[in-house]
Amino acid sequence: MGEKRAYNPRKPGGGRKKLKPEYDAGKNLKEQMDAAVALYNSEMSLQAIGEELGLNPIKVRKLLITADVYESEVAEKVRDTFEEYRETQNYKEAILSTANALQLSKASVTSYLPYKKGVYFPSTAEKEKISVGAERQRRYRAMKRWRSDPTEENFWGVVVGYAGVKFKTYSGLSFSYEVRKGRNGEYTKELWIDRWEKSKSLAWSSVLLALKNIKKVGEVVDRPKALGDIRGVTYIYGMFYRFGLIDVPDDAKEKMGHPKNRKK
Template sequence: MAKPKKRPHYDPDKIMKSLLDAVSESYEETGELKQTAAEFDMSPLKIRKLLITSGAYSNEISKVVNDLRVGGKSIAEIQALTGLKKSSVNGYLPYTKSIYKAEELSMNAERINVYRRRQQAVRNLMERMNEYALWNAVVAFQRYPFRTMTGLPFTYELKKDRDGDYNRELIIDRKGESETMDWGSVVKAFEKAVELQGEPISRPKVLGDIRGVSYIYPMLYRFGVIEVAEEDAWKMEVKRPLRKNH
């Protein structure tokens, strides 16, 4: 009889610290709660609480709530003084202990790993600008919440063959409907983007008359391959992490 698989052991304090570090790093790069929430597949309210815990975020309300709490006021007293709901008061207070639930620990560990893998994939693509690095970025960004230039939300996954290996076909999921896109389309758009590097790409069709280019356009922007006008980035609801000079 096969032995049951052991669950990985997670150190709650270590996971909490790693999550706080990663979320703070993302927020410092983008300055957007919504964008950071997308990076970690968490709600903006949870992200805000994590950032308050790490000291990376504050506003007038959070300062008032935390000053009252430090001054010894109870949650109910803070509610009465500020007019906030109990859930809102708690949302502006930092976490006081690590998360110990096994399922949530596992999810947070995976969130950190996914975030780091995506970061590394983008760095590698920026350095190499070749098809191999592009493929690794596409693999890393599966299930990432993209939006087209018209604001249509979508995610994608890669098909797998019988052996469990990825084949060269993307399954685009948009509002519960799916369609497939060939890897060759992504490569064609990428090659055109490399030719036009340094020039802002005003619309998807600039990359070519390619099937699925409206999906490829926001992907290449998020990967750092193309530049777009600020208003176009806003439509796609992406504020790309700032590139740091080393």
């Protein structure tokens, strides 16, 4: 018999070597997703993007959904239905339940959901966890929802969506606001204006009162007081201009900037 070989413990991370150590599925997915988003933002069609990237349009759509920049009624319905079932079911069961509920095939449902390996968060995720593009898309959806159904609840969704965004007052001073949560985890109906080191509160009732005083969406409002003698109207004026609810005089635009050209 030969000599007994000394035991050498396996080093951490040992095991079968990868056939393609340079291959990174997550990295490749992100690169494809970023490329698809860039082309989509330049207003190219799904078909054109697919031809540019060598992908079929369905995969392009799925990449854009994973990045949370693609919007359609079907995609939104599938996502909301799936997330509802996912609260009580595993992934595969939720797929089947969604397919049955919407009378779609499993493949169709899957094509409207983000890649499982992609960085994706549901529509209720905190804004700190989502990308700038996804946050912008969330604000767009909230505004679209309110314009099609102008209820107080939907307008509150717009206000929450713009929390943390930079605004400017009539005189050109920058500010942002925060919507805090109570002990129950629900948002309080009070905005906290962040100006330098100090914060000022702005009541939700004041925002609603100013909203009612807008005669026509998009019209020029000469000065903040034209929205009413309301506490905090200086900030409300800047918010409404950024929301696109009012326009401002040309001399004010020089100080406030154009909402579309202003940095996020």
